[in-house]
Amino acid sequence: MHPQRRNRLLGVAFVLVGASAAVTLMLLAANESLNLFYPPAKVVNGEAPVGVGIRAGGMVLEGSVQRAPDSLDVAFTLTDRRGASFKAVYSGILPDLFREGQGILVRGELGADGVFQAVEVLAKHDENYMPPELLPLAAGVADQESRQPIGLE
Amino acid sequence: MTPRQLWHRLGSPKWFYHMTGPWGSGFLALALLLLSIGAIWGLAFAPPDYQQGNSFRIIYVHVPAAMLAQSVYLVLGGAGALLLVWRMKMAALVLETMVGFGMWATALALFTGAVWGKPTWGAWWVFDGRTTSTLVLLFLYFGLHALRRAIPDPSAAGRACALLAIVGAINIPIIKYSVNWWTTLHQGATFKLTEAPAMPATMWAPLLVNVLGAYCLFAANLIANLRNAVLRRERSTQWVREMVGLDQPATTR
Numbered sequence: 413m414h415p416q417r418r419n420r421l422l423g424v425a426f427v428l429v430g431a432s433a434a435v436t437l438m439l440l441a442a443n444e445s446l447n448l449f450y451p452p453a454k455v456v457n458g459e460a461p462v463g464v465g466i467r468a469g470g471m472v473l474e475g476s477v478q479r480a481p482d483s484l485d486v487a488f489t490l491t492d493r494r495g496a497s498f499k500a501v502y503s504g505i506l507p508d509l510f511r512e513g514q515g516i517l518v519r520g521e522l523g524a525d526g527v528f529q530a531v532e533v534l535a536k537h538d539e540n541y542m543p544p545e546l547l548p549l550a551a552g553v554a555d556q557e558s559r560q561p562i563g564l565e
Numbered sequence: 566m567t568p569r570q571l572w573h574r575l576g577s578p579k580w581f582y583h584m585t586g587p588w589g590s591g592f593l594a595l596a597l598l599l600l601s602i603g604a605i606w607g608l609a610f611a612p613p614d615y616q617q618g619n620s621f622r623i624i625y626v627h628v629p630a631a632m633l634a635q636s637v638y639l640v641l642g643g644a645g646a647l648l649l650v651w652r653m654k655m656a657a658l659v660l661e662t663m664v665g666f667g668m669w670a671t672a673l674a675l676f677t678g679a680v681w682g683k684p685t686w687g688a689w690w691v692f693d694g695r696t697t698s699t700l701v702l703l704f705l706y707f708g709l710h711a712l713r714r715a716i717p718d719p720s721a722a723g724r725a726c727a728l729l730a731i732v733g734a735i736n737i738p739i740i741k742y743s744v745n746w747w748t749t750l751h752q753g754a755t756f757k758l759t760e761a762p763a764m765p766a767t768m769w770a771p772l773l774v775n776v777l778g779a780y781c782l783f784a785a786n787l788i789a790n791l792r793n794a795v796l797r798r799e800r801s802t803q804w805v806r807e808m809v810g811l812d813q814p815a816t817t818r
Contacts, residue, residue, distance in 0.1 A: 420650045424731060431732045439739070439746075447748040448693040469748065507687030509616055517750060534686045539752045541621055541764035543612030 449517050452496040455528070462522050469517040469536065473497060477512060490516060490528075500528040509535035576653045578795040579804050585788050592785035599778030607771035614768075620684045623677050625772055628755050629779035631674035634702060635737050637667030637783065641709070642734030645727030655791065657723045658798065660730060661713065662790035666783070668706035675699060686750055694743030695751035698736060705733040 413421070439446065449467035450460040460466055470490030476499075477488045484503050491497035500518045510516060515536035520529045574580040607625035614621035641663060647656035678696065679689045690696065709726050716722035744753050755772070756762060762769040799805045806812040 417650055424646055424649050427728065428731055428735075432735050435735050435739070443747075446694055446746075448691070448750055449748050451748065507685070509685055509687075514616075532688070534688055534691065534750060536750055537616060537685055537752055539755050539763055541614045541617075541624070541768055543765065543767065544615040545612070546615070546765065 452490055452492040452498055453494070455498045455522060456496040456526075460522055462524055465519070465521060467517055467519045468498070468500075468522070468528055469515065470497065472510070472512050472514050472516050474512045488516075490518070498522075498526060498528055500530050502530040502533050504533070506533055507535040509537060576651075576655055578654055578658075578799055579802075581655060582792055582795045582799075585792060589785055589788035589792065592781045592788065596778050596781035596785055599774050599781060603771050603775030603778055607775060611768050611771050617685050620681060623681045624755065625775050627674060627677040627681055628772060629775045630670050630677060631699070632776055633779050633783055634667060634671035634674050634699070635740060636780070637663055637670060638702060638705070638730070639734060639737055640787075641667065641730040642737075645730035648723060648727045649731070654798075657720075657727075658791050658794040659787070660709075660723060660726055662794050663787060664706055664709045664713070664726075666786050666790075668703065668710065671699065671703045671706055675703060691750045693749035693751055694747040695740065695749050698740040698743050701736055702733075702740060705729070705736060708733075 449469040452468070452470040454460050455468050460468060468490065470492055473489040473491045477486065479486050484505065485501070486503070486506065487499060487501045489497050489499050500520075502518065502520075510533065515538070517534040517536055518528055518530035519532040519534070522528050574584075603625060608622055611622070611625075613619050641660055644656040644659040644663075647653045648660060675696075678699075682691070683689050709729055712726050712729055713722050716725055741754075743749060744751055756769075756776075796805060803812065807814050
């Protein structure tokens, strides 16, 4: 290779490696704050701050959804299905995808009593799209294993 | 023709102009065919999702747009390296003409993502790793567009844009792995190189058709833009003047 070209190639490679290193260090330094939400385990073991605006997420525990008969108040439990779970309360319209077993993010404040006061509820879906008629076939295996951890771990 | 000869000829604007005449329209026809098939197949015949119903169908626009948005940037980064190291003329033209296409693909990916997010997530926009890094990609395209116009000298502008394109390409792996590195609201990758898609073929086949159509559209756009840019850049050369009839061909004179 022509020496001049080799020098330019080295220059470009140096810039790219240097910039990549800088970005990597920035991302590593900011790692925790780049996470969108706290999983149930961190909410339970006290890593999530109390009384400040945060997001937390988990799967809606089956049978835990309690709706008030005369208002939009709703309470439910979010779990990681690995032993950690916390209760969340919310008043408002839930997203269409909100259902038991669904991955859900709540935004709001964690109370000192461990109950999450949500001001916004978002539904998380995974990339395992499926036609409705396949649901009975997939329910047994998929619900237990592949459909369970949708980035909530 | 040896690869080395092809490499040198690809760098020649005149050879490129003469060789690619039929390619542009060929890719455009293929793109329109594939995108029509994919759109009709995806919107009318593919099954709805068991959870999201019909709002799932926006995937047939969203994923091709998002893949293009990132691929175009990688091409710009590669062209930037070719320009800075090898001073290849055609690379300068790629870098100059494809910014707009990538910008529109990114804007379309963000827009369809918002339209998809509202009914499924419950929000138009959430600042998670995937969405934010894609927004940064849009700003990088804005930056390339603005930088070009901020520097009057074309070759200096080309080198500055090449450097920005190369450094900005660091964002592409960040977009790709954002859903694995951090907790995000955005779901994981639809297509992975290492494993089959998690959805059945009736759902991913039309998506694959649309993705191929989108890349054909990219190729058609690239060729058409480059041909225009070659003519503009070489407008005072003998071969262009002869082709448009301003000069008599040398042989008959």
